[in-house]
Amino acid sequence: MKREIPKNYDPQEVEDRLYKLWERSGFFNPDNLPGDRTKKFVAAIAPPNITGELHIGHALENTLEDIIIRMKRMQGYKTLYLPGTDHAGIAAQNKVEKQLSKEGLSRHDLGREKFLERMLQWKEKYGGIILNQFKKLGLSLDWSRLAFTMDPGYQKAVELAFTKYRENGWIYQGERVINWCIRCATSISDLEVKYEPEKTKLYYITYGPFTLATVRPETKLGDTALAVNPDDARYQNYIGKDLEIESVDNSISSDQPVKKKTITIKVVADEAVDQEFGTGIIKVTPAHDLVDFEISQKHQLPLIKIIDEHGKMNENAGIRYQGLRTTQAREQIVKDLQELGLIEKIEDYEHNIGKCDRCDSVIEPLPSTQWFLKMKDLAQLALEALDKKEVQLNADRWENGLRNWLHNLRDWNISRQLWWGHKIPIEGVDDVLDTWFSSALWPFAVMGWPEETKDFKDYYPTNFITSDRGILFLWHARMIFSGKFFTGKSPFEKIYIHATVLTKDGKRMSKSLGTGIDPLIMIKKYGADALRFGLAYQVTELQDMRFGEDAILMGKKFVNKLWNISRYILMNTSDEISDRIPEDFKIENEETKDLLNKLDSIVKSTTKNIENYEFGRAAHALYDFMWHDLADTYIEFSKGKNSEDTRIALEYTLCTILKLLHPFIPFVTEEIYQQLPLKKKVSIMIEDWPA
Numbered sequence: 257m258k259r260e261i262p263k264n265y266d267p268q269e270v271e272d273r274l275y276k277l278w279e280r281s282g283f284f285n286p287d288n289l290p291g292d293r294t295k296k297f298v299a300a301i302a303p304p305n306i307t308g309e310l311h312i313g314h315a316l317e318n319t320l321e322d323i324i325i326r327m328k329r330m331q332g333y334k335t336l337y338l339p340g341t342d343h344a345g346i347a348a349q350n351k352v353e354k355q356l357s358k359e360g361l362s363r364h365d366l367g368r369e370k371f372l373e374r375m376l377q378w379k380e381k382y383g384g385i386i387l388n389q390f391k392k393l394g395l396s397l398d399w400s401r402l403a404f405t406m407d408p409g410y411q412k413a414v415e416l417a418f419t420k421y422r423e424n425g426w427i428y429q430g431e432r433v434i435n436w437c438i439r440c441a442t443s444i445s446d447l448e449v450k451y452e453p454e455k456t457k458l459y460y461i462t463y464g465p466f467t468l469a470t471v472r473p474e475t476k477l478g479d480t481a482l483a484v485n486p487d488d489a490r491y492q493n494y495i496g497k498d499l500e501i502e503s504v505d506n507s508i509s510s511d512q513p514v515k516k517k518t519i520t521i522k523v524v525a526d527e528a529v530d531q532e533f534g535t536g537i538i539k540v541t542p543a544h545d546l547v548d549f550e551i552s553q554k555h556q557l558p559l560i561k562i563i564d565e566h567g568k569m570n571e572n573a574g575i576r577y578q579g580l581r582t583t584q585a586r587e588q589i590v591k592d593l594q595e596l597g598l599i600e601k602i603e604d605y606e607h608n609i610g611k612c613d614r615c616d617s618v619i620e621p622l623p624s625t626q627w628f629l630k631m632k633d634l635a636q637l638a639l640e641a642l643d644k645k646e647v648q649l650n651a652d653r654w655e656n657g658l659r660n661w662l663h664n665l666r667d668w669n670i671s672r673q674l675w676w677g678h679k680i681p682i683e684g685v686d687d688v689l690d691t692w693f694s695s696a697l698w699p700f701a702v703m704g705w706p707e708e709t710k711d712f713k714d715y716y717p718t719n720f721i722t723s724d725r726g727i728l729f730l731w732h733a734r735m736i737f738s739g740k741f742f743t744g745k746s747p748f749e750k751i752y753i754h755a756t757v758l759t760k761d762g763k764r765m766s767k768s769l770g771t772g773i774d775p776l777i778m779i780k781k782y783g784a785d786a787l788r789f790g791l792a793y794q795v796t797e798l799q800d801m802r803f804g805e806d807a808i809l810m811g812k813k814f815v816n817k818l819w820n821i822s823r824y825i826l827m828n829t830s831d832e833i834s835d836r837i838p839e840d841f842k843i844e845n846e847e848t849k850d851l852l853n854k855l856d857s858i859v860k861s862t863t864k865n866i867e868n869y870e871f872g873r874a875a876h877a878l879y880d881f882m883w884h885d886l887a888d889t890y891i892e893f894s895k896g897k898n899s900e901d902t903r904i905a906l907e908y909t910l911c912t913i914l915k916l917l918h919p920f921i922p923f924v925t926e927e928i929y930q931q932l933p934l935k936k937k938v939s940i941m942i943e944d945w946p947a
């Protein structure tokens with residue numbers, strides 16, 4: 257019998273229709289899956305920020321997750337892929353503050369309550385955008401379990417977590433030098449500081465018998481010591497001594513001529529000092545440098561705060577500099593020191609400067625009273641989980657990086673001077689928690705913890721999680737110790753760190769630089785399957801991925817080829833086909849034998865490759881099999897044969913290859929599957945995985 261399916265495959269027409277069909281089927285929800293499923297397979301999506309939109313990194317990450325999830329579902333696992341969003345503290349608050357500033361308002365004009373109302377409105381309006389984009393990508397997420405990091409249940413989890421830490425004596429308040437963003441008016445974590453090269457000046461200042469190089473001469477006013485390396489032979493005679501040195505008299509106002517004054521400063525020895533940098537001797541400004549602060553702690557040096565939270569010099573800088581911005585103070589003090597003959601030389605200099613990851617402002621390290629979580633025991637828990645292989649990473653270098661970070665962990669500054677977020681559950685405290693504090697609870701908070709819910713019992717711990725290397729410390733490390741501490745288990749077995757997507761010539765993808773590839777535009781142009789296949793085809797485990805539009809075009813050609821092959825086979829099938837080879841099947845041709853052998857080996861290798869996270873390898877092998885072994889070789893051979901042997905082999909091969917390709921290109925495989933004259937069919941999504 258001849259059957260006719262449309263000549264051309266039109267993803268636009270097919271994709272939205274099929275996604276709705278899948279949603280209606282209920283099979284994204286593991287509790288609805290047919291059959292007797294005894295094993296589970298679970299992944300919680302990395303919750304995108306409510307400020308987010310789909311970028312190529314998401315498209316890659318979620319495609320890879322969906323590939324495993326779809327295979328496991330077909331293998332008979334109770335499969336849960338759980339969606340959600342993150343409230344994204346500082347990032348989201350910045351968005352709304354920007355919106356307000358266009359109206360000429362600040363959050364303080366609105367007050368806390370009104371501002372939080374605005375935040376919620378914003379979340380309602382924009383928070384769901386990226387989730388709809390995930391549907392466009394074809395992700396088989398269980399929408400009935402959609403989670404948000406500020407859901408009432410989630411808030412309970414956060415409060416309990418904080419309280420438990422506190423009961424253990426791990427939460428304390430302390431004055432520490434922290435990274436402060438002047439614009440965001442909040443402390444931010446070390447991990448939220450990005451370092452960018454900056455062209456500046458290096459000033460060589462006379463300090464008594466020494467010359468010191470610094471890029472920030474204005475911080476001289478907060479110096480409380482000089483430091484040298486204990487092994488530095490040049491300075492042995494000075495270690496531990498007090499020196500009298502000439503400096504600038506900051507008690508004279510700036511409309512008066514500058515004068516010298518003598519100050520006393522101590523020389524300490526500390527291993528943190530690099531003998532090779534400059535003259536091998538540094539000034540120590542404990543209040544405004546994170547390294548200097550640590551030196552000061554070891555040597556009990558005083559801390560003089562000279563810069564305030566607005567980035568201006570305060571009263572401790574003396575009347576001559578008080579009220580100036582740091583950059584103005586720098587100009588003034590350089591001029592003063594030059595007049596006093598205390599500057600030896602000034603050189604051009606390039607170095608890395610810390611900037612706020614959210615707003616690009618230069619970070620000002622400041623002493624500030626914040627809440628901290630002690631890391632010693634928690635880091636140990638995470639290290640133990642790695643030692644016992646309760647959690648494994650896909651490459652040693654990621655594991656080594658993680659271990660190294662855990663070994664050198666400072667206490668976690670968990671308080672933020674923001675309004676949007678989880679309020680610190682202590683009477684009289686206005687600060688909110690660092691957004692990563694709540695994200696760290698994600699894999700079990702979404703399962704209903706601290707309640708002993710059915711989901712928590714059935715689906716926790718999860719099996720795997722993926723992301724690029726950027727949030728390994730920020731997020732994964734913290735999920736591991738949180739999971740171990742609160743549930744006694746690692747929250748996932750496997751962390752798969754995927755390649756970072758770069759442009760074809762190896763540049764960072766960026767919307768503002770015009771080097772990005774917008775996944776939604778690509779889906780519109782080529783279809784979601786083409787994008788998914790193009791991404792999976794390019795990915796290798798250990799290298800960054802150089803990705804161009806031509807890969808997606810290749811994906812589209814592949815999808816069309818599959819369509820045409822299927823169309824050809826279906827036009828020549830019998831009324832009913834089987835996805836099994838008949839038991840009495842006698843192979844007549846060597847060519848058929850060869851094809852079925854190759855098919856058998858592609859079945860085995862695809863399963864193994866996906867299980868080993870070798871997505872690119874799996875996609876390449878499937879591509880070669882379909883294009884060369886099936887189309888170029890066997891179909892050409894079969895033409896005009898009109899034999900039972902080739903017909904059955906083609907029908908069986910088509911059914912099998914559709915199933916193997918389904919995790920990669922779910923839409924077109926479902927569309928073709930629905931045209932197959934199979935005896936029983938519901939959805940290819942729940943077909944048995946070939947074995």
Ligand SMILES: [Zn+2]
Pocket residue numbers: 437438439440441612613614615616617
């Ligand atoms: Zn900022």
